[in-house]
Amino acid sequence: MKTSESLSILPDGPVRRMFEATNRHDIEALVACFAEDYVNETPNHPDRGFTGRGQVQKNWSALFAGVPDLHAHVVGAATGPDGRIWVEWGTGGTRPDGGTVSMAGMVIFTVTTVQITAARFYLEPVEHGSGDVDAAVSSVATGIRGGTQPGGLS
Template sequence: MTFPVVGRLVDAINAHDLDAIAATFASDFTSVWPAHPARSFDGPQNVRKNWEFIFAQFPDIRIAVTGSVESADEFWGEFHYVRPGAADLRGVIIIKVRGDEIVESRFFMEEVEEGAVPHPMPGVVR
């Protein structure tokens, strides 16, 4: 990974280390959820609160980056969140980096559907 801060973040999440998680984010960090705007928030203190809540709900959660593309200051990663006892999450997170800190994350994450579900677009065949 060209951006060691992303590797540190993944390691900190998998270690459930709240201090190390918060330390990867800049003081002016912004979390954006384009499809779910009410989930957006600012600041590393809110990142910490968010993960504290997640760890309480899913004490065995683990994450992995399953694919990625990097540019000058962005990491586009495909993430897989394994939440034992609940649906997995999969999706893309676009992480903007400044120096060795994360300044913005744009989340496109969804729960993985179980079983066969109808295609959401009429006329499209699998």
């Protein structure tokens, strides 16, 4: 499915506009999709949570500068009974040094008709060569992962 086609599964509103602005690299339009007091919770990395769309602008400006061909695609989306929009999505692109960027995961958006007010953010870098399922389970069960504490079990 093409990126533009993948966005068609999103409901009309601020989440779809956010993805469209992301793929155009239109920072002003993207930031306008977020409420001034937007709250981002990142449960897997609690210290990364933040409040305010100023940080949204800072984050996406850095991503657009560092990954000039960054694009986002939607794998699936659903609207919950509480109106929150659940989106499985990913991003990809290439940095100027030739390194590739690939992220995948879920974000659960809380929205009004015009803006995103909050998100629970579960988007993570795609890891290749990070070990199989047995290694992941072992690292959680034993606390050892290549001499370091485990990052968790997927």
